[in-house]
Amino acid sequence: AVAGGGRPLGLMLGHGDLFRLTGALPHAELTLAHPRSMVVMAARAAGIEPFDTPYTNVADRIGLEQHSADGHVHGFTGKCCLHPDQLDTVNRCMTPTASELAWARKVTQAQGQGALATLTRKVPGLTAPGVGGAAGTEGMAVVDGMLVGPPHLKAAHRMLALCPPAVLATEAEPRVRGRRVSHALHRPPSPDDVLPNPYEMTATAGMRDLWVQCFYSHDRVVTSAPFAARLGLSGPDAPPLPFMMGLYLACSMSSTHGAIYHLGFRDARQLAPLRVGDTFRQEIQVRSVRNTGDGKRAVVTTHRRMLRVGDDVPVFTLDKLELYRRQPESFGPSSAAAKQRSEEQEMAMAFRDALTRRLEDVPPRAASATSFEEGEVLLHGFARPLGVTANLALSTQLLVTHPIHLDHHRFDLGHGRGVVVSGGLVVSMTLAAAARDLHEVVWEELLAADNLRPVAPTQTVGALSYVLSRRPMEGQEHLEELVVRTLGVTDLTPSEELADTVLPRALFHIEGERPSAYDAFCREHGLQALEGRVVCVATRRLLRLKG
Structure with missing residues (x-):
């Protein structure tokens, strides 16, 4: 050379x-x-x-x-x-692609505005003399979520130099600039504000088959049509929709409304049977807005009610937490929201009571479910990735629209990394990893679930669970109620890699939605195998048949 x-x-x-x-x-x-x-x-x-x-x-x-x-x-x-x-x-x-050229223009624009000195000014000891003028363009800044500095600036200028010259439009060749359709909510939300959502979806047998192919279950209410029929959950020919599929339907078939990131769920409850062939729609209401301490973002909680089309019977409810841009004001739930919450909780308990009454008429059989005690830690041995194809299929069939879940051209950094599995699917992966050991569940309620880190379609998710409480059901010796907290972990099989590790109980009592809290705890207690791997924390109340 x-x-x-x-x-x-x-x-x-x-x-x-x-x-x-x-x-x-x-x-x-x-x-x-x-x-x-x-x-x-x-x-x-x-x-x-x-x-x-x-x-x-x-x-x-x-x-x-x-x-x-x-x-x-x-x-x-x-x-x-x-x-x-x-x-x-x-x-x-x-030739540089359109997306590469767009990035290069943003970087050079940041240089022209002096923004590349932003991070340099914030780091003590790195402030160079003369920051602000031409020297102020030689620092670093975050552009479209990527840290850029002088090397990226040179690459951007080289890329723009390779760009073919623009062809000017003539009268013989009229041109028009395309309009990008926005699905964001362009007005500030207010308490109990109803967000537009015109969509309806019929749950087909094919959709259910796809779901159970991706998320393991060993519960007879999911795997056995005769058993589910005895409990009134479905007809004799097809099992009902799994609980987590109902949850995902209750939150996915809607516009993004401008959300940046999914954070988690609260109080997800099933109120009625979920059957193949039923058509559902959603009602979305704003519950609360909490602006973050840095003043840049807001945690918006919306209440989702899934209703059966035809008789408008509510069949599933939950609260969904999402990250938005900063909102004009923060507010909490209204008194009307508290009343509705109480009514829905009563409906969920009535559904549960109906199931337990029918269980008394179910012919006895040799139960294989192991009984658990309060304070036990379960190291689950089931771990698997969702896969690129399955992620695309689920996102498409269930009308997920955020491009970071679908657009591999823009976000795939290679082998599926960069694309993000939807938060609800990550919760489903976590609970599926625990399903083999915590089987024979006949009713469940998701009390809380937080997504701590993004998961790529190619990453394996395993799980470990902690039994927070256990109580027998009075008058029903064959049933027990557990409250279980499950941690989803990436690229780790807990039953194999944590078998010789003594885990502090406090690991399962960390409060908060930040991954840094789990990382700091793991460093402090020498849990290197878990540091940076906890991606989901889900707490459930389970009613299950015991051995």
Whole structure:
């Protein structure tokens, strides 16, 4: 790259002799990866342009597209073409994309406004003399959630230099600027404000099948149609919808209304059977607004009521906590909300009582469920990822609309990382990881669930649970009521990797929604295996058949 006295314009990788000498097959990715990176680094260090190896299968346009895009990611400026038909594809793939150019413009705009000194000014000892003018553009700042500094600024200028010149519109070619449709709520919320939500959804057998394929359950109310029918939960031919599927339906089929991030749930209750074939709609009311201490964000709690279309019977209710931009004022729940909460709790208990009465008529069978005691820690052995395909299928069928759950072009950093599994699905993954051990549940209530960290579709979620309380059911010796707190953990199988670890009970009594509280606790108590891995905390009240 430095030979020739500065005369070379660029350096090109040719792979023919490389494959001949190594014995590798043409386009062997493992063989090409190292020399491709070396050519880019050598060329950039010498201040010349790196050009990628040719793609010899001139009839394979799909392969050419993938190889050219991969070269662009590696840092190549161009690519050798062996046939005129390859030119358009290579030029398109090697030209900065619209999203890359948009990012570059934001970075250079931040430089022009002096914003790149923002973080430098905030760090004691790093403030350089003359901050504010031209020198003030050489610091760091957060642009679109990414920390950028001088290296990113140079990359942005280089990217803009590669941008093809804009073509001016003429009278013969009139143009129009597209309008982006917004689904955000553009007025400040007020107590008990009803948010627009015109959607309805019919729960099909296919949707239920997809759900149970993704979230493990060993409860007969989920797996056995005859058992569920005896309890009045479904007809004789199909089991009912699982509890967590009902919860997700009650909060997902709606517009985002401008929410930035899902935080958690409170008081999720089932009020009536959830059957395949039923059509549901949502009512969404604002319950409370709490602006955060930094004055930039607000925690907005909305109350979701899912009603059965036709008779308008409420079948599921919950509170959903989401992060929004700062709101004009904070407020708490109204007296009307408190009254409605009491009425819904009575309906949930009536539904539970009806189930327990029917359980008395269910023929006895040898129960395999283990009975648990207060204070026990359960290290669950079931752990699995949701998967990219399953995440897309669930998000699409249940009308999830936030792009960070779906748009792999914008957010996928490779192998599904960068894309975020919806918060309700992460809670479902956590509880599914505990389902094999805590089975024979016939009724449940989700008291609280907090999403602490984002989870990628490729990450495995396991769980460990703590029995907060246990009490027998008076007059029903075959039943017990448990209150259980379950921690969802990524890329960890607790039954294997925590089997020899003594866990402080205080781990299961941490209050708050911040992951930093769990990380600090793990560091303080030497729990390195858990630090940075707790992604979800869910507390449930369970009614279950005991052994």
